[in-house]
Amino acid sequence: MQYKDYYAILGVERKASQDDIKHAYRRLARKYHPDVSKEKNAEEQFKNVQEAYEVLKDAEKRAAYDQLGNQWKAGQEFRPPPDWQHGRTRSYSSDQADFAESDLGGFSDFFTHLFNRAGSSREGFQGFKQRGSDQRAKIQISLEEAFHGATKTFQMQMPEIDASGQMHATLRTIKVTIPAGVTQGQQLRLTGQGGAGIGGPAGDLYLEIDIQAHPRFSLQNKDIFMTLPITPWESALGAQIKVPTLGGAIELKVSPGSHAGQKLRLKGRGMPSKPISGDQYVILQIETPPAHSEEQRKFYENMAHVMPFNPRKDWMI
Amino acid sequence: MGNKEVMIVVNYTENAFSLDELCEACQISPNFIGDLIEYEIICPEGETPEEWVFDMIQLQRVKTVLRLQHDLEVNLAGAAVVLDLMDELERLRAKAELLERYILK
Numbered sequence: 001m002q003y004k005d006y007y008a009i010l011g012v013e014r015k016a017s018q019d020d021i022k023h024a025y026r027r028l029a030r031k032y033h034p035d036v037s038k039e040k041n042a043e044e045q046f047k048n049v050q051e052a053y054e055v056l057k058d059a060e061k062r063a064a065y066d067q068l069g070n071q072w073k074a075g076q077e078f079r080p081p082p083d084w085q086h087g088r089t090r091s092y093s094s095d096q097a098d099f100a101e102s103d104l105g106g107f108s109d110f111f112t113h114l115f116n117r118a119g120s121s122r123e124g125f126q127g128f129k130q131r132g133s134d135q136r137a138k139i140q141i142s143l144e145e146a147f148h149g150a151t152k153t154f155q156m157q158m159p160e161i162d163a164s165g166q167m168h169a170t171l172r173t174i175k176v177t178i179p180a181g182v183t184q185g186q187q188l189r190l191t192g193q194g195g196a197g198i199g200g201p202a203g204d205l206y207l208e209i210d211i212q213a214h215p216r217f218s219l220q221n222k223d224i225f226m227t228l229p230i231t232p233w234e235s236a237l238g239a240q241i242k243v244p245t246l247g248g249a250i251e252l253k254v255s256p257g258s259h260a261g262q263k264l265r266l267k268g269r270g271m272p273s274k275p276i277s278g279d280q281y282v283i284l285q286i287e288t289p290p291a292h293s294e295e296q297r298k299f300y301e302n303m304a305h306v307m308p309f310n311p312r313k314d315w316m317i
Numbered sequence: 318m319g320n321k322e323v324m325i326v327v328n329y330t331e332n333a334f335s336l337d338e339l340c341e342a343c344q345i346s347p348n349f350i351g352d353l354i355e356y357e358i359i360c361p362e363g364e365t366p367e368e369w370v371f372d373m374i375q376l377q378r379v380k381t382v383l384r385l386q387h388d389l390e391v392n393l394a395g396a397a398v399v400l401d402l403m404d405e406l407e408r409l410r411a412k413a414e415l416l417e418r419y420i421l422k
Contacts, residue, residue, distance in 0.1 A: 029388055035381060035403065050388070131344065185407070187377055189342070204342065206380075218418055220411045227419055283419060 001109040005074035006052035006065065014070060018057070025053040051111050061115060080113055132195035132203035139207055141178060143214040147246040147271060149180035156205070160196045176207065181272035184211045184219060216244065222271045222278025227285045228264075230254060235286050245269045245280050252282060260286045334371040336361075343379050350379075356393045358382060358400060 007014050010024040032039055032046040039045065055061045072078065137156055145152075154176075157169040174193065182188075186209045194203025211219060218225040228243060238256035242249050247269065254264070262284045270278025291297045340347055347366065353359050359378055361369035378400060385391040385399055 026390075033384075033388055035384060036399070046388075184411075187373065189373065189376070218415050220415055225415055225419070 001078055001113060003068075003072040003074060003076045003078040004048070004051070004108060004110045005072070006055050008074055009048050009052040010056065012056075014066070018059075021053070021056050025049065025057070029053075047107075051107050054107075055111070055115070065114070078110065129200035130198040131200045132197035134203040135194040135205045137205065137207050138210050139176075139178075140210045140212055141182075142212050143217055143219060144246060145178065146182050146209070146211050146219075147180065149182075150178050152176055152178060158195060174205075178209070181222075181277075182209050182211075183222065183271070185209065217246065219271070222273050224270045224278065224280040225283065226280070227283045228252075229285045229287045230258075232286055232288060235259065235284065243282060246271075254284070258284055260284060332373050334376060336366050336369050336371075339371050339376060339379065342376060343383065345379070345383070352393060353379060353382065356397045358393070358397050 007016070010016075010021060010028065012020050012024050016024070028049045029046070031037060032042045032049060034043045034046055037046070055065050068081075135156070135158070137154070139152060139154055141150060141152065152175070153173060155171055155173050158172045160168060160170045172193075174190070176188065176190065178188070188207045188209070190205040190207060192202045193205035196202050216226055224246065226244075228241065230239065230241065234241070234254060235258045236256060238258070239254045241252050241254055243252040243266075245266065250266070250269070252264065252266070264282045264284065266280040266282065268277045269280035272278075289296075291300050334342065336347055336350060339350060350359075354361070359371065359375040361371050361375065363369040381400060381403075382393070382396045385396045386393075391399060
């Protein structure tokens, strides 16, 4: 496993006071908290900050960590010293409060090897039961998959405690059915698929849906938006145009006298939903054919002559 | 390291949680749920605690409040404001993405 430099992560000196450490944590937590942060990798950064604070805020853990010495560099291959006893002989009552707080699923190998106090000896002790930690994961699906529903398979590293009380990660493969009409950011709760409990039930797995951007359609809530390029004569004279929707192509009637930027609503053609499905909005975009030949140039000049039209007539310049 | 193939079918009738189920899922007390309702952070269907029904969105809001409290020391009054702002932010982000795509390109 790799050494983690908790002081560097919080941006403090090794001899920083507890106050310094608290301030550093507050500043970084605010910056990287995934719920409010705009930073890239916010979730990973935040996990590091949280883990560093977990160790350095506690005098005992900090002292134990300091004992490892200051020659280690972040990322360096690391082995705990053979006589490392911290956490293995502490009394049970003080363990319980700490244990309940830490989310074993979120911490690095480095942390769990140094500070893991779990052991099978705890299970029988006064019927101690600890529910497993909840896990979160994100899954990317296409807009078509969100519309029709889909079955997706993915893998997750799950923290588990084996018979000897050692923490390790197991690779678990999960196949999940995603319902039709799922929305951006929607979470699916997979009960019992979170971290294993200790003498208690497993936690849950919350799967967040992330819908990939689509080259043609845009999704806003339940509604689908797209632009439809049309010619000037289609806009002026009207037309029947075949338009794609997620449920298949349909014929759209463009009325004569339609103008650029006009939004045409296709009711019920958005994402399926209860009680009402979303709509598809088609935004008209008039494309002007370029004048290449002499004949085409003359045609346009004639057009200006036949239909004098000033879109800027209200401008007072 | 083991490999386990697990077949999960997500059960969507479970988009309705009772008070007990919500407390179990979030590992909190009914009193805490009472506080959240008082601050209008969540609003269940039903008249009495026994009849209360919560949906997935409300469960997510509860979890967000717990994170805000634990990670950022936000109190309940503050959490209520943060949640409103987060909703507004999400709405505006979606709108901005639309505009950027069709108008600002």
